[in-house]
Amino acid sequence: MQATLARLTQAFSNSNIKWSSIFVAAVFLFAVILGLSLGAVQLPIWNIVTGSADSLETTIFTQIRAPRVFLAAAVGASLAGAGAVLQGLFRNPLADPGLIGVSGGAALGAVAVIVLGAWLNVPPELAIYTMPVAAVFGALVVTGVLYLFANRFGQFRIVTVLLVGIAINALSSVGIGLFQYASDDAQLRTLIFWMMGSFGRAQWMTALPCIAMMILATLALVGRAEALDKLQLGEAEAFHLGVDVISIKRQVVLLSAICVGAGVAVAGIIGFVGLVVPHIARFTLGVAHRPLILGSALLGATLMVSADLLARTAVLPAEIPVGLVTSALGAPFFLWLITKVTPR
Amino acid sequence: MVNHEGNTTVTLAVQNLSVRFGTRAILDSIAAEIQPGSITVLIGPNGAGKSTLLSGFAGHLADYSGLITIDGNSIGSFTAKQLAARRAVMLQSDNLVFEFSASDVIRMxxxxxxxxxxxxxxxVIESLADRCGIHHLLHQSILSLSGGEKQRVHFCRCLAQIWCNTRLGASQYLMLDEPTSSQDIAGELRILNLVKEKSSEGVGVLLVLHDLNIAAHFGDTFYLLKNGRITARGEAGDVLIESTLSEVYETPVKIETRDQRIRINTF
Structure with a gap:
């Protein structure tokens, strides 16, 4: 009797997850359709699909609207997925790629390429690739340093990672500030774009390599889900359960750096998505990393497409940087989270 | 199983095992072994090196000198996965910060x-949880459980690991670092009876225990450690001796034997 009851509960919670997933997927599709249709120019999506739209509408759709929406979805998915994974890796519910300095490191890498690239006369075709690589490298350095610190001072100091993050963010802003000081007017405009985050410059040419990197890295992280679950017990415990801890940690650090770095390379710093979304995903889909990473990616994509829609339609014909929208939503959530996770 | 020297050895053994932390010797030339179907107990004062020795047997020591072998093969030649297929380990730490259910943890x-x-x-999760007395907690968040309940969940996780490894046939080891430190008397008895049952099924058990009476009752072989060295080893009669214990613990210890049962008292 008791066993049957437990099985029913299990089945119920599984179907619960199934329905949540279907709901999240439906909301995502809705957000994408809305994102494709609305904007400075209204694009009735049905006309595009049936081919009855005029050529201007079609051009706006394929060259401006579609790359922007898909880029926003990919960046949202990969930042949220990376957030979920970093929280798991550091066993820290407050970890967020922006807060702990990973996005800052990536931005420093990207900014260095913008300024130094002009000095070194790097051809623009090559810049499409040098920038993501530099951003990923910056993110990788920061995640690696953070991990060393977390190991040195013990996993349980939730605040330590955040404090180290503050220090790293300060260092990156020194670097970015120096590059700003050294840059010309045109470069300065580009730099400001990094600081606030925007999808306004989305083009297939520049976006596609990064979108591919982000999707592949996020999927690869899903493949490490079971090891990440076991890491929650502690590193020694995970080892005792057959996880090659050192190698998994390296892979996860590299993959999440790719997620964040590629995202920052195309869209600048967009904060709090990696913090807020995984918590919502845990609430609806549970804490196991496979549904968590996939669910965070889907929710993150939804949130980012919606935030970008808001950013480009709220004050037409002008645009708000999308990073401001996500921070406005995320910062209060962060405050609430602090009251929840810090022991009284 | 036959090792490269042609000897038939089914055992988990350390030889001449030394571990240093800076200039301090945590373990100093230790020789010890765990036999299938037998309960080996590590006893000794705090800081004697018991947990480090357990880590050595578990294959988790990063830096050591000496030899650790499973069935005659060096433990370094096993991958994490291969080791996990041969032994389950329960440490004293509790690191979970996210709301996994008890059943999620056991499933790991x-x-x-x-x-x-x-x-x-x-x-298997339900039947093991039932035997560990945590069936009613299976769907609760691990974070909402008491220390003793959490400990039983982790113990149950180790039993699940032993269960799935036993399906594969190789000899098994179960290593538990103070598995009953947060248990009430009933929980303590429940856990140790399950340990005894596993050992009678052929699992080699290593226990770190502080309660000498419990150790005396459940152990087959004893290693008494102090300052990283083995002070005494053997059966209860060889190790649980008034003079030896009094000296090692630096506390007067009285031992009574009644109906072939050893009672160890400090007052």
Whole structure:
């Protein structure tokens, strides 16, 4: 009797997850359709699909609207997925790629390429690739340093990672500030774009390599889900359960750096998505990393497409940087989270 | 199993094992072994090196000198996965910060190589949880449980690991670092009876215990450690001796034997 009851509960919670997933997927599709249709120019999506739209509408759709929406979805998915994974890796519910300095490191890498690239006369075709690589490298350095610190001072100091993050963010802003000081007017405009985050410059040419990197890295992280679950017990415990801890940690650090770095390379710093979304995903889909990473990616994509829609339609014909929208939503959530996770 | 020298050895052994932390010797030339079907108990004062020795047996020491072998093969030649298929380990730490359910935690012990179906997994989790007295907690968040309940969940996870490894046939080891430190008297008895049962099924058990009476009752072989050295080893009669214990613990210890049962008292 008791066993049957437990099985029913299990089945119920599984179907619960199934329905949540279907709901999240439906909301995502809705957000994408809305994102494709609305904007400075209204694009009735049905006309595009049936081919009855005029050529201007079609051009706006394929060259401006579609790359922007898909880029926003990919960046949202990969930042949220990376957030979920970093929280798991550091066993820290407050970890967020922006807060702990990973996005800052990536931005420093990207900014260095913008300024130094002009000095070194790097051809623009090559810049499409040098920038993501530099951003990923910056993110990788920061995640690696953070991990060393977390190991040195013990996993349980939730605040330590955040404090180290503050220090790293300060260092990156020194670097970015120096590059700003050294840059010309045109470069300065580009730099400001990094600081606030925007999808306004989305083009297939520049976006596609990064979108591919982000999707592949996020999927690869899903493949490490079971090891990440076991890491929650502690590193020694995970080892005792057959996880090659050192190698998994390296892979996860590299993959999440790719997620964040590629995202920052195309869209600048967009904060709090990696913090807020995984918590919502845990609430609806549970804490196991496979549904968590996939669910965070889907929710993150939804949130980012919606935030970008808001950013480009709220004050037409002008645009708000999308990073401001996500921070406005995320910062209060962060405050609430602090009251929840810090022991009284 | 036959090792490269042609000897038939089914045992988990350390030889001449030394571990240093800076200039301090945590373990100093230790020789010890765990036999299948037998309960080996490590006793000794705090800081004697018991947990470090357990880590050595578990294959988790990063830096050591000496030899650690499973069935005659060096433990360094095993991958994490291969080791996990041979032994389950329960440490004293509790690191979970996210709301995994007790059943999620136990399921982590069921390794992929066991090829257990969902049905089989649910069945084994439920029956083991029932025996550990945590069936009613299976769907609760691990964070909401008391220290003793959490400990039983982790113990149950180790039993799940042993269960799925036993399906594969190789000899098994179960290593528990103070598995009853947060238990009431009933929980303590429940855990140690299950340990005894596993050992009678052929599992080699290593226990770190502080309660000498419990150790005396459940142990087959004893290692008494102090300052990283083995002070005494053997059966209860060789190790649980008034003079030896009094000296090692630097506390007067009285031992009475009544109906072939040893009672160890400090007052």
């Amino acid at each position: 012990g069921i390794l992929p190589h066991a090829n257990a179906t969902d049905e089989e997994q649910i069945e």
